[in-house]
Amino acid sequence: MKKVAVITGGASGIGLAIARRFIEGNFKVIIVGRDTIKLRAACKTLGDESDFFSCDLADLTAIPGLVQQVIDKHGRIDILVNNAGINLKKPILDVTDEDYQKIILTNQTSAFCLTRSVAGFMQEQGAGCILNISSMASVYGLPYVIAYTASKAAIEGMTRAMAVELSPAGIRVNCIAPGFIKTNMSSVALEKDPERKGKVLSRTPMGRLGKPEEVANAAYFLASDEASFITGVILPVDGGNSIGF
Numbered sequence: 612m613k614k615v616a617v618i619t620g621g622a623s624g625i626g627l628a629i630a631r632r633f634i635e636g637n638f639k640v641i642i643v644g645r646d647t648i649k650l651r652a653a654c655k656t657l658g659d660e661s662d663f664f665s666c667d668l669a670d671l672t673a674i675p676g677l678v679q680q681v682i683d684k685h686g687r688i689d690i691l692v693n694n695a696g697i698n699l700k701k702p703i704l705d706v707t708d709e710d711y712q713k714i715i716l717t718n719q720t721s722a723f724c725l726t727r728s729v730a731g732f733m734q735e736q737g738a739g740c741i742l743n744i745s746s747m748a749s750v751y752g753l754p755y756v757i758a759y760t761a762s763k764a765a766i767e768g769m770t771r772a773m774a775v776e777l778s779p780a781g782i783r784v785n786c787i788a789p790g791f792i793k794t795n796m797s798s799v800a801l802e803k804d805p806e807r808k809g810k811v812l813s814r815t816p817m818g819r820l821g822k823p824e825e826v827a828n829a830a831y832f833l834a835s836d837e838a839s840f841i842t843g844v845i846l847p848v849d850g851g852n853s854i855g856f
């Protein structure tokens with residue numbers, strides 16, 4: 612029986628690359644996002660072993676229903692990738708309470724709610740794998756992304772807390788901390804700010820941005836049985852950015 616993987620934000624960027632890699636690795640893939648047109652187009656490229664559900668994960672009340680729909684249609688969830696995320700680049704003094712709450716809700720609280728819902732089913736299955744996506748923002752102080760940074764630091768703390776509680780039930784919980792990866796999100800942040808891009812590249816020993824496929828390969832490894840004794844890990848996939856000077 613094929614493993615069933617749910618990937619949030621799976622219609623673009625890093626999430627889509629993970630979806631492609633999982634399909635290559637013989638998983639069935641369910642992608643989740645808000646934009647139905649984008650989701651349908653992504654599934655067309657992913658092929659018959661993919662499906663999509665449209666859901667705004669910032670609406671926490673919709674999450675248990677979403678999980679039940681996936682279970683009703685596909686029977687199980689073996690892997691959950693909490694990849695959906697948004698960014699906001701603003702100086703601290705300009706960030707409103709609403710701005711801040713929206714980022715925390717989308718990037719962190721929704722990942723907690725979805726994991727709680729899915730982990731219940733995984734516990735009954737006696738096995739499962741949760742993969743969170745954090746960021747270099749949780750490693751060092753990046754200016755102008757205060758809410759994003761708080762959300763991603765929380766994702767890493769949550770990864771460890773989830774791993775100690777869920778691993779005894781056979782549910783491994785890990786996290787990937789991508790460096791600067793070429794997607795729409797990073798293009799918005801870097802292409803209009805050459806100074807920031809120069810700084811990123813100068814402290815990345817490999818001297819380039821990463822490709823979504825390079826994050827996807829790490830995600831596949833962590834989701835596969837090859838990583839059967841790995842839990843609670845935060846894996847940077849960053850060309851050395853986190854240790855660069």
Ligand code: NDP
Pocket residue numbers: 619620621622623624625626643644645646647649666667668669694695696697717744745746747788789790791792793794795796797
């Ligand atoms: P994209 O903007 O391409 O992807 C983000 C995805 O999240 C979209 O597919 C979007 O789908 C989905 N999404 C956003 N908000 C919601 C919501 N409320 N409900 C459901 N889905 C939502 O960016 P990336 O691929 O670059 O980012 C993916 C992840 O990787 C993010 O968590 C990001 O923080 C992280 N990351 C990215 C880095 C980079 O350099 N690119 C570096 C470090 C971390 P839709 O619009 O349909 O809702």
